[in-house]
Amino acid sequence: MQKFSFNRRLVIIIVCLIVSFALMTVSVAIRNKRSTPPLIQQFGNDIVGLADRVVALPANGLHGSVSAISELLNTYQENQQLKKQVSELAQTKVRDQTLAKENKQLKTQLKLNDSLTDYTAISAAVITRTPSSWQNQVIINKGASAGVVKNMPVMSGSGLVGRVAEVNKTNSKVELITDNNDSANRFAVSITTKSGKTVNGVLSGYKSDTGQITMNNLTTKSKISKGDKVVTSGLGGVTPKGLYVGTVAKSVGDDYGLSTKLYITPATDLSELNIVTVAVTKQ
Amino acid sequence: MYRLSKMRFGFPIGLFLMLFLDGSLSQVFSSQMFGVPSVMISHLVVLWLVCGVLFEENMTIPLVKWAVVVGIVFDLYYTGIFGVYIFVFPLVVYVTRQLVKYISPNFLSGLLIYFIDITIVEALSFLASRVVHMTSMSGSAFLVNTLAPTLALNLALFVVLYFPIRGVYNWLK
Numbered sequence: 001m002q003k004f005s006f007n008r009r010l011v012i013i014i015v016c017l018i019v020s021f022a023l024m025t026v027s028v029a030i031r032n033k034r035s036t037p038p039l040i041q042q043f044g045n046d047i048v049g050l051a052d053r054v055v056a057l058p059a060n061g062l063h064g065s066v067s068a069i070s071e072l073l074n075t076y077q078e079n080q081q082l083k084k085q086v087s088e089l090a091q092t093k094v095r096d097q098t099l100a101k102e103n104k105q106l107k108t109q110l111k112l113n114d115s116l117t118d119y120t121a122i123s124a125a126v127i128t129r130t131p132s133s134w135q136n137q138v139i140i141n142k143g144a145s146a147g148v149v150k151n152m153p154v155m156s157g158s159g160l161v162g163r164v165a166e167v168n169k170t171n172s173k174v175e176l177i178t179d180n181n182d183s184a185n186r187f188a189v190s191i192t193t194k195s196g197k198t199v200n201g202v203l204s205g206y207k208s209d210t211g212q213i214t215m216n217n218l219t220t221k222s223k224i225s226k227g228d229k230v231v232t233s234g235l236g237g238v239t240p241k242g243l244y245v246g247t248v249a250k251s252v253g254d255d256y257g258l259s260t261k262l263y264i265t266p267a268t269d270l271s272e273l274n275i276v277t278v279a280v281t282k283q
Numbered sequence: 284m285y286r287l288s289k290m291r292f293g294f295p296i297g298l299f300l301m302l303f304l305d306g307s308l309s310q311v312f313s314s315q316m317f318g319v320p321s322v323m324i325s326h327l328v329v330l331w332l333v334c335g336v337l338f339e340e341n342m343t344i345p346l347v348k349w350a351v352v353v354g355i356v357f358d359l360y361y362t363g364i365f366g367v368y369i370f371v372f373p374l375v376v377y378v379t380r381q382l383v384k385y386i387s388p389n390f391l392s393g394l395l396i397y398f399i400d401i402t403i404v405e406a407l408s409f410l411a412s413r414v415v416h417m418t419s420m421s422g423s424a425f426l427v428n429t430l431a432p433t434l435a436l437n438l439a440l441f442v443v444l445y446f447p448i449r450g451v452y453n454w455l456k
Contacts, residue, residue: 019366020366020370024364024414026365027365028364041359041365045360049360051299052360059304059308127306128303129317130361131326132362134412134418137361137363139306209428210319210320272313273313
């Protein structure tokens with residue numbers, strides 16, 4: 001009798017393990033290949049998301065008021081610094097407007113419709129964050145009904161923070177660039193060096209102990225120096241051109257001495273996301 | 284007994300409240316919890332389930348069923364990878380029930396049991412993530428950067444929340 005119950009327990013454990021692996025494999029495959037999750041999952045996620053908002057709203061509101069008080073203490077210093085920047089900003093803005101206008105005129109002359117830099121923005125609030133250390137994901141309150149499509153780039157503050165990984169009707173999951181999994185989207189980026197040369201490449205991962213994005217396999221001869229700006233190149237089609245990623249922190253030779261490896265400091269503090277912008281490419 | 288008490292509705296409501304609080308805490312304190320390099324993860328859902336075992340006494344709550352339900356929601360809503368927490372949460376309930384048979388539950392032994400449970404949750408989810416290539420973190424980095432801070436945070440939460448949760452359970456009975 002003792003032996004029988006032991007065997008039964010073993011069978012249950014093995015069946016559970018097999019089912020678990022099967023489910024994980026299937027869901028990872030679905031996540032990578034299909035543009036939206038199955039309808040039942042979408043429906044469930046929408047309902048749960050709705051319930052979550054009831055809990056998340058007071059929590060985020062409380063956080064907002066606490067951080068408002070702490071920000072008030074820094075306001076004076078910040079104000080002094082900002083005043084210096086404002087005068088420059090006004091100039092840049094006017095110039096930006098003129099250039100945009102000129103760009104539009106030139107485009108109509110050339111009969112170009114949309115180029116790589118064109119995108120419209122959907123702004124969304126972060127509802128909650130996945131409590132897991134291997135999946136750096138946040139859940140935002142805009143979904144397919146607002147026009148969000150899988151793989152769209154997501155920005156916050158001044159720079160790129162991630163891409164849309166899963167789209168439901170009213171909410172969607174954003175995989176941050178700090179996520180290190182095998183299927184994460186590798187953004188195509190370009191760096192303009194001090195000498196004016198453009199270097200193209202692909203972001204390859206994230207170094208969690210220093211908080212820097214890595215970029216491998218660069219075989220360029222041109223010298224990349226610290227502080228060079230990294231922006232998306234628009235190659236590959238999904239990501240528009242010209243989204244700011246960060247600045248080069250360090251440029252070293254890779255392990256085999258054949259290519260260059262770059263460390264990039266992200267433009268936005270990725271652990272403090274409240275409002276994000278989804279960039280929609282015009283197709 | 285269970286059918287007639289407030290527990291029948293109170294337990295699931297508390298469970299889902301804890302589930303959403305996990306996410307909200309991670310979002311609100313993200314700069315403290317998801318720092319570089321160490322990462323802390325709150326497991327209030329596990330705390331609620333373990334407390335369910337510790338405080339149920341002669342009332343049997345269908346904990347395993349609810350653990351499966353909350354595991355499904357966790358997998359679909361938070362991670363998007365189905366098949367991890369749906370098995371981990373019921374396993375935690377099972378292990379805790381086995382341990383309670385040998386150790387009579389009180390504050391300190393509860394702390395010990397919760398220590399074991401969190402280790403199981405973190406280790407299994409790490410193994411699962413490694414298997415499906417969701418992470419490339421090495422085992423030693425996991426122990427130092429994730430498991431240790433997570434245990435510290437969750438044991439602190441246990442100490443703070445043990446008596447309030449006991450109060451809630453006693454009120455629900």
